[in-house]
Amino acid sequence: MHQIAILGFGTVGSGVAEAISCDQNRIQAALGTEICIKYILDLREFPDHPLGRLVTHDFNDILNDPEVELVAETMGGSHPAYDFSLACLKAGKSVVTSNKEVVASFGPELLEAARQNNVSYLFEASVGGGIPVIRPLINELSVHQVQRISGILNGTTNYILTSMQSHGKDFDSALSEAQKMGYAEANPSADVEGLDAARKIVILAAIAYGRLVSPKDIFCEGITQVKLADLKAAESLGGTIKLIATARQTEQGLLLLVAPHFVPNHSLLSHVEDVFNAVSVRTDVLGEAMFYGAGAGKLPTASAVEADILDIFGGRKANQAALVWERIGRSELTDPDSIRCSWFLSAGEKSCILIDKTREEAVTYGKSIQSGACFRVLD
Amino acid sequence: MHQIAILGFGTVGSGVAEAISCDQNRIQAALGTEICIKYILDLREFPDHPLGRLVTHDFNDILNDPEVELVAETMGGSHPAYDFSLACLKAGKSVVTSNKEVVASFGPELLEAARQNNVSYLFEASVGGGIPVIRPLINELSVHQVQRISGILNGTTNYILTSMQSHGKDFDSALSEAQKMGYAEANPSADVEGLDAARKIVILAAIAYGRLVSPKDIFCEGITQVKLADLKAAESLGGTIKLIATARQTEQGLLLLVAPHFVPNHSLLSHVEDVFNAVSVRTDVLGEAMFYGAGAGKLPTASAVEADILDIFGGRKANQAALVWERIGRSELTDPDSIRCSWFLSAGEKSCILIDKTREEAVTYGKSIQSGACFRVLD
Numbered sequence: 001m002h003q004i005a006i007l008g009f010g011t012v013g014s015g016v017a018e019a020i021s022c023d024q025n026r027i028q029a030a031l032g033t034e035i036c037i038k039y040i041l042d043l044r045e046f047p048d049h050p051l052g053r054l055v056t057h058d059f060n061d062i063l064n065d066p067e068v069e070l071v072a073e074t075m076g077g078s079h080p081a082y083d084f085s086l087a088c089l090k091a092g093k094s095v096v097t098s099n100k101e102v103v104a105s106f107g108p109e110l111l112e113a114a115r116q117n118n119v120s121y122l123f124e125a126s127v128g129g130g131i132p133v134i135r136p137l138i139n140e141l142s143v144h145q146v147q148r149i150s151g152i153l154n155g156t157t158n159y160i161l162t163s164m165q166s167h168g169k170d171f172d173s174a175l176s177e178a179q180k181m182g183y184a185e186a187n188p189s190a191d192v193e194g195l196d197a198a199r200k201i202v203i204l205a206a207i208a209y210g211r212l213v214s215p216k217d218i219f220c221e222g223i224t225q226v227k228l229a230d231l232k233a234a235e236s237l238g239g240t241i242k243l244i245a246t247a248r249q250t251e252q253g254l255l256l257l258v259a260p261h262f263v264p265n266h267s268l269l270s271h272v273e274d275v276f277n278a279v280s281v282r283t284d285v286l287g288e289a290m291f292y293g294a295g296a297g298k299l300p301t302a303s304a305v306e307a308d309i310l311d312i313f314g315g316r317k318a319n320q321a322a323l324v325w326e327r328i329g330r331s332e333l334t335d336p337d338s339i340r341c342s343w344f345l346s347a348g349e350k351s352c353i354l355i356d357k358t359r360e361e362a363v364t365y366g367k368s369i370q371s372g373a374c375f376r377v378l379d
Numbered sequence: 380m381h382q383i384a385i386l387g388f389g390t391v392g393s394g395v396a397e398a399i400s401c402d403q404n405r406i407q408a409a410l411g412t413e414i415c416i417k418y419i420l421d422l423r424e425f426p427d428h429p430l431g432r433l434v435t436h437d438f439n440d441i442l443n444d445p446e447v448e449l450v451a452e453t454m455g456g457s458h459p460a461y462d463f464s465l466a467c468l469k470a471g472k473s474v475v476t477s478n479k480e481v482v483a484s485f486g487p488e489l490l491e492a493a494r495q496n497n498v499s500y501l502f503e504a505s506v507g508g509g510i511p512v513i514r515p516l517i518n519e520l521s522v523h524q525v526q527r528i529s530g531i532l533n534g535t536t537n538y539i540l541t542s543m544q545s546h547g548k549d550f551d552s553a554l555s556e557a558q559k560m561g562y563a564e565a566n567p568s569a570d571v572e573g574l575d576a577a578r579k580i581v582i583l584a585a586i587a588y589g590r591l592v593s594p595k596d597i598f599c600e601g602i603t604q605v606k607l608a609d610l611k612a613a614e615s616l617g618g619t620i621k622l623i624a625t626a627r628q629t630e631q632g633l634l635l636l637v638a639p640h641f642v643p644n645h646s647l648l649s650h651v652e653d654v655f656n657a658v659s660v661r662t663d664v665l666g667e668a669m670f671y672g673a674g675a676g677k678l679p680t681a682s683a684v685e686a687d688i689l690d691i692f693g694g695r696k697a698n699q700a701a702l703v704w705e706r707i708g709r710s711e712l713t714d715p716d717s718i719r720c721s722w723f724l725s726a727g728e729k730s731c732i733l734i735d736k737t738r739e740e741a742v743t744y745g746k747s748i749q750s751g752a753c754f755r756v757l758d
Contacts, residue, residue: 027522030522131665132668136515139514139686139690143405143409143682143686268651273645285679285682286672286673287679289509289511289670289671290671291668291669292667294668299665300666311518316695322408
């Protein structure tokens with residue numbers, strides 16, 4: 001029997017508990033033994049929950065219990081989630097997490113602690129919810145040169161853009177609807193301004209290129225300025241507008257950005273709708289591969305945490321030796337505005353696509369045709 | 380250093396050799412040691428190939444060499460590929476393969492031999508070329524109940540259908556073009572009549588449901604009867620026609636079939652074009668997830684073989700304990716024609732979708748509106 005602890009009994013943490021309880025028969029079949037939740041760390045009490053008796057308020061109960069082999073960190077926020085994770089790894093316990101904030105900020109330290117203590121630090125649930133994307137990137141694709149990663153990594157903004165496009169809504173009313181549906185927070189800024197997608201793309205870039213950038217240091221533009229007229233103009237040119245997070249190695253350095261892009265209809269990403277996420281990875285050998293699915297939600301995210309737990313107990317260690325992330329700063333990134341690319345100018349009937357232009361050149365031309373906005377074209 | 384042998388130096392086998400040679404630096408980084416090809420088994424000589432000196436014509440050289448830890452079987456055909464694979468597993472060598480025919484016909488025996496000898500039998504390259512689909516299905520998704528798998532598993536037929544739809548060609552001229560482009564064999568029957576897709580879906584169904592059916596025993600209809608008029612009619616109803624292979628557990632038993640389906644535009648599968656493949660998996664927890672990429676080709680397929688090799692040498696064992704496949708016969712399958720589903724009737728301007736009908740009911744109604752053909756609707 002494997003004993004584990006769950007840190008944080010919110011949406012994801014309670015989902016992990018539920019998934020593990022429901023799946024015991026299949027876990028038994030896969031591992032030949034069961035997984036038992038010994039502690040749940042939370043500040044609150046859950047007297048009416050069947051697992052409420054497992055709640056502790058003292059992290060040391062977990063840290064000092066040698067029977068706890070693995071800890072699922074589903075607290076959210078940087079502290080104390082980072083501190084608790086580090087302490088567990090140093091105590092020889094593997095840690096799995098859904099916390100993209102911690103991975104994006106402290107990945108190098110936590111991966112190093114895992115290596116030094118011969119345990120695992122896995123974070124499949126931190127990007128793309130239930131979609132298996134981190135593991136293929138670490139394992140299957142690790143031996144190939146990743147040319148670029150482009151993804152729709154935030155379900156809230158994709159829902160809003162889909163709703164604007166399909167139902168002719170403006171941004172504000174699409175956002176209100178997303179809030180009513182529970183797809184957007186009361187304070188939606190981390191989603192609509194692109195920070196959530198930024199955290200996820202820095203994690204994917206770190207896996208692909210071995211270098212971790214602070215999410216705050218990357219070029220990040222959300223969807224608050226996208227107008228219904230821009231979506232209509234994009235449609236008339238055979239495409240749509242999606243919030244794309246992308247990473248690639250250029251001759252000038254690593255390029256990382258989050259911005260609304262014109263996505264032509266021949267790209268599968270243009271057809272990813274509502275709250276779904278998708279990650280497209282282009283490698284030297286494979287060409288383009290894409291992973292698609294539910295990017296958020298209690299059970300999909302919990303299921304990704306559970307998959308990491310099963311990998312660790314099943315002895316299917318991720319290729320963690322390869323996960324050495326060097327921290328780099330803004331000055332080592334390529335300035336996206338210096339890169340020549342194709343641009344979509346949204347200007348009603350005069351809308352057009354410009355090829356091989358810097359942003360400045362695109363904006364200058366845009367003024368001449370009274371374009372309201374310009375958007376990068378996904379390549 | 381890990382020593383391996385390659386059985387069969389055709390397209391995939393030579394691709395595996397090329398991939399491993401090119402990737403030595405990254406292999407070294409991932410494994411901390413290199414992979415060395417010690418033998419290549421082929422009936423032919425390759426005097427001008429840099430690895431030509433490794434060629435042997437005698438399988439026993441490989442079987443009896445204890446230094447060979449792993450064998451990559453890329454021969455194609457059932458025999459002697461199966462016999463050689465079994466002998467290697469029994470000799471304590473792991474086997475990886477791209478050979479869907481062997482996996483679909485002899486999977487249970489080979490998986491059992493791998494278990495008994497504590498080695499691995501992996502076959503990522505047998506379905507979906509370079510797309511990581513088998514491993515997520517075995518590992519990440521294994522603990523969930525798979526509700527259905529539906530995929531575009533054959534690139535040749537997808538190329539032909541895309542070409543008919545986009546360029547208004549009829550089947551024969553689209554096939555000729557695919558042959559000219561090297562996407563279809565001179566004898567295209569295994570592709571266009573659906574057998575290739577049938578072999579792949581029985582493998583995916585075996586992973587998901589633990590039961591292996593002979594590809595010959597499943598309902599299998601190719602695309603030779605699909606007319607340009609059917610594609611046009613589908614387009615007018617907001618969809619297209621794709622060759623879909625599908626597996627699901629119904630109340631009446633396992634349902635497996637390969638047939639052209641009407642795929643509505645809101646399904647991402649409808650936008651998978653040309654030679655690309657995609658597999659959509661619906662599970663109880665995750666909802667729908669989709670994997671997309673190059674379904675064939677020398678380097679993508681070789682790269683999937685290489686990924687299996689790296690998994691084995693990297694100690695990331697697949698969850699092979701779960702891969703116990705019971706062989707079942709045609710009588711244990713559900714008759715697809717007995718299942719009620721939605722149908723697309725292709726009848727020019729009278730084309731329509733019928734809901735909740737058996738095939739017989741759909742055909743009967745179809746006659747009343749002079750429908751030329753009826754197609755299942757993808758759900």
